[in-house]
Amino acid sequence: MRKRVSILLLALSAILILSQAGFCPTSPEVPQVEVFFSPQDNCAREIISRIDDAKSSVYIAMYFFTSRPIAQALVKAKDRGVDVKVCLDKEQPAYEYSKSEYLRNKEINTRLVGGSGIMHHKFCVIDEHIVITGSYNWTARADLENDESLVVINSREIVKKFLKEFNQLWQGVKIDTYKYKDKTRMEKVPTQDVIKSFTQERKESIYIGHKGTKKFHRPNCRFGKRISEKNRITFSSRKEAINQGYIPCKVCKP
Numbered sequence: 660m661r662k663r664v665s666i667l668l669l670a671l672s673a674i675l676i677l678s679q680a681g682f683c684p685t686s687p688e689v690p691q692v693e694v695f696f697s698p699q700d701n702c703a704r705e706i707i708s709r710i711d712d713a714k715s716s717v718y719i720a721m722y723f724f725t726s727r728p729i730a731q732a733l734v735k736a737k738d739r740g741v742d743v744k745v746c747l748d749k750e751q752p753a754y755e756y757s758k759s760e761y762l763r764n765k766e767i768n769t770r771l772v773g774g775s776g777i778m779h780h781k782f783c784v785i786d787e788h789i790v791i792t793g794s795y796n797w798t799a800r801a802d803l804e805n806d807e808s809l810v811v812i813n814s815r816e817i818v819k820k821f822l823k824e825f826n827q828l829w830q831g832v833k834i835d836t837y838k839y840k841d842k843t844r845m846e847k848v849p850t851q852d853v854i855k856s857f858t859q860e861r862k863e864s865i866y867i868g869h870k871g872t873k874k875f876h877r878p879n880c881r882f883g884k885r886i887s888e889k890n891r892i893t894f895s896s897r898k899e900a901i902n903q904g905y906i907p908c909k910v911c912k913p
């Protein structure tokens with residue numbers, strides 16, 4: 660046993676020495692991972708220092724982006740010749756503190772994306788070998804108030820997957836997410852019970868209307884969920900809502 664351990668250690672140290680010397684292109688890559696938490700770890704500083712170190716590219720898919728210091732770091736990166744691309748959720752310009760306009764004014768390549776749901780990612784790929792991701796949106800609130808996680812992974816293999824996702828968003832070829840909804844997913848669900856409860860839920864599904872705006876939503880729409888008890892009206896079908904003069908929400912498209 661002891662002999663086996665020492666052989667293993669010898670092999671590991673050989674791999675380490677060779678990989679540090681750059682002689683080991685065929686061995687599987689060992690990702691380097693760092694983890695930070697908000698508010699205690701100053702996550703914004705971690706992000707900015709990596710953007711400041713970027714040499715060739717910074718590709719971002721970020722749901723909420725309101726952080727001025729991070730936006731400024733991106734402008735600095737662009738000014739020194741780094742290729743900066745930012746994907747934001749299509750509804751972001753409507754938010755008061757969104758940096759979408761600032762980025763466009765500073766001529767940062769920015770695209771608004773989103774399919775049937777929201778573009779809820781929070782990731783950033785730097786120089787095609789580092790990915791920064793986690794629950795952390797690029798906002799002051801995430802930095803100073805919230806409990807958030809931020810994971811920094813240095814791995815070309817893992818980054819490849821993030822780049823693929825980024826490119827699909829950037830090129831707008833991921834818009835049609837409807838086709839992944841219910842049917843194909845449910846075929847993969849293992850037990851009949853779950854399928855039964857799902858179909859039951861669908862049958863009973865209700866639409867939520869706002870008595871003031873006369874708009875109606877799917878039950879999972881975040882605008883629908885926000886309607887107060889006072890203004891709330893429910894419908895058992897789409898037809899019922901329309902018959903009562905309600906119009907479908909443009910976001911959840913009921």
Ligand SMILES: [Zn+2]
Nearest residue numbers: 876880908911
């Ligand atoms: Zn809605």
